[in-house]
Amino acid sequence: MRTRSSNGSMPTSPSKERLYERARDWVSPAAIFVVLVVLTIYPLGSLLLQTIFPHLFDPLPSLGLSAGPLVQTFIDSSNLVAVLNSASVGLSASVLAVILGTLTAYGVRRAHGRWLRVVLSTSVWLIFFSPSYVLAEGWILLMQDNGILAQLFHLPNGWSGWFFTRPGLVLVMGLRYFPFVHLAMVPAIGNVGEDLFDAGRLLGASRGRIFQKIALPLLAPAWLAGASIAFAEGFGDFGFAAAITPQTHIPLLSYQIYAALSQAPVNYSAAAGLSLLVVLVTAGALWLQLWWLRRRGAYETLSGRSRIGGYATSRGRPSPATLASLVLAAIALLLPLGATLWVSLFKSLSGGLGLSNLTLANYGEALVAGGGVQPLFRSLEYALVAAVLTALLAVLVGYQLVFRGSAVNRVLNLIVISTIAIPGVVMAAGFVFAWNAVWLIPLHLVLYGTPICLAMAYISGALPYAVRLQMGAMSQISPNLPIAARVLGAGQRTVLSKIILPLVSATAVSIFFLSFTNVVFELPASSLLYPAGSPPLPVAIQAKFNAFEWTQGAALTVMGMLVILGVYGAGSYLAYWIEKRRHAALMPLPAGGSSEPEAVVEDRKPSVARL
């Protein structure tokens, strides 16, 4: 039987039409799945397979199962020491981060006046976005013999020996990771209303009891969330390891992975085994937090009460918590970055702090004679390509996950969520295995050592965050907006381009600039995957510091940051301009616009339907 399709177009048989409809529903999720496989599943899978099949990536691959090399990896005392170091330093740093992050969260909440809050919040965000190795190098410039502090206070050599030990490392890592706790604590403190404490007081509870029975249980989820992320970040961080390990002689796990892949011959088994451990410990920390929350049972602290724990509004002297937070933010941000900026202007590191030792020549030398100009432009090119593709993919994946129902959505969502927790050095190691495999030779797909491989790694690192951001923006859109377009005859492409994209364009622009800035200073993938002879900016900066060319290294860092600030400023302005244009269009007309009183009850009914 042949029927005419309902839109009156050419006749088709029902079975053909059904096949077409079904195939069309699968094209988009399948394409996204393939992209995620290429960018994340295949590299991580290769890493995992290497631990089980140690000869899989040999010139003559074999599927022989063996746990020997893996066992050997963890018998090796240097690896074992690195694991213990990472665990103890990560744990201690997360405890310190909880203390500092809680202090600054209270500091922001207790800050009188908008400006004080903005300064404090901006400082925390800047620390959050600053690359670990840039901060680490700044601390080294500040604290080392003949460093800034030594020259400023005429301190003898060896004065900062304590700093280049485990406690020093814990201190700088705590100062780097407290923003994770801060960002979790600020809304949590806001959600715990003053009424809850007042209720306890009115019933005769002491301050200690109120803290123990009310504040602690309600704030524990935020502490736990912040602490687990701080631990996971610290455990797998490559920036501190790369910058400080050579100075402190405290081997860390992520540096061992890098070393295993950088030595000759390459120790694939060690790299894979250690990477697997990082993934397991990171995932374990995050799982532990979720398990605890589930065991305790979730509850909401939000309510419709009038007195939530809001920001302080009255004018007056800053509270001790706010003052302490400002000092802390200055220490964590201004000291290392200030030291980098200052050293970038030194004629020589040991030439004193006087004006006579200041020069701008380092910038010229770092760029021209020092060969920094090519890495800088190379990184900007990588950043441009990776940021465009990341922003685009985030829109496509976000649209699929938020607005389109598909059986594979759960799988896609799981891939996106789980890869957020994968440290950069592990993902980069996965790329080394995956895109250097012998079975790719006949396919001419050995991408390792090419700019494509590095760009893919950059996208892989940025994509999970980008997708989460875009999903957040899309979930604010009424599900009926795309449905209205579909029933009017618009296909998926039209819905995406005409309805969804204009509404999330500001988020897409923000994602572009966030990814851009992230790629310019990305170290782990840059170090492990850059094409021979074509280092990007982070590798060039590290090379300068490793060669003790402190002033040029600092100059390159400052230039990179200036470019980032410029690009970020332009991006923020662009996003602001888009939003402003949209708001201008959405503002009520001054007169004659509405002849009826506004009678809309804002009660969006989510549709059960998906596209």
Add this chain to the structure above:
Amino acid sequence: MNDDGSVQVELKNVGKRFADRTVLEDISLRVRRGQFVALLGPSGCGKTTLLNILAGLIGLGEGAVEFDGAPWSSRGYTLAPERRNVGMVFQDFALWPHMTVFENVAFGLKVKKPPDKQFRTAVSAALEMVRMNGYENHYPHQLSGGQKQRIAIARTLAPRPSLMLMDEPLSNLDSKLREQMRWDLLNIVQEANITTIYVTHDQTEALSMADHLVLLNEGRIEQQGAPSQVYREPATVFAASFLGAANVLHGRVTGRSGKVATVDCLGKKIQAISPASVGEQLALIIRPAEIHVGDSRREVEELGTRLHATVEQRAFQGTNWQYRVAVDADPERVLEVQDSSEYPIGESLRLWMPAGQCRLVTARLKG
């Protein structure tokens, strides 16, 4: 309205499950060309799911949907929404905030790529129909709730859909505007002469607007028919109570004489015109306005039951008073009664329950 009697939309034993929950079960419905059908039911009864199946936004689990005899949905097959030529009006209006009124209304036309002049005329005609000419350059945020809903309707009407679906389109408006929009909407739909399926949980909307009412409960059709028929002759306790206040009295048929059955309830023998057999356990339904207060002439003219009751509570409702009365002053046996006269609390009333207004239905109470 052009109702030529031919069936345009047909649902055959439609069923739908979400995970282990049955949302729709055995839904069969025939919608004639030009008819205005209201799907009425409480939250979670499956009415929006049914509307989404009709729009092609979700697939069905069992049965089939046909439009003019052509398959739209069946198990494992769903014709895409954009290929059905349906229009949909949403509870939250779903106007695209980044587009002007003109762009919103023109969207469905542009997708079909008609000649430029033709689509401008169509936009203008659609705006004219909802009396919103002159608002072409406004953005949705610049409109009031009623205006937004008119634009949403114009957007739906502009491409001349074969079927218009409305998902509680008035529920986001305040009560005064909702009443006005009910009249306007009815005018627009009649003028456009498009088959319409209208989802609502508001029985006033359904009763006042629809040609055909489908009452849904727990995913099944409880009763369907003309609104006046469903209201006056509820087939179940649920149908009686959902379509307005009703006294539901449980009892057993103890005798019958010709058309009249005698039911034991409220400790009384109450007469009802019903074919029910002696011994059946049933529910007796009578609406408060159908119980007469103090009118002794009726007792002579018609069959029925006389009761004595005392006013326990009262509430003024504008044109009428609503009373809760205790039969024989027993607070356990309470009836609701409506009357235009005012009686003080404690007043003894003489009530008359006409046998023709007492309906006997199966005692099962749903929802």
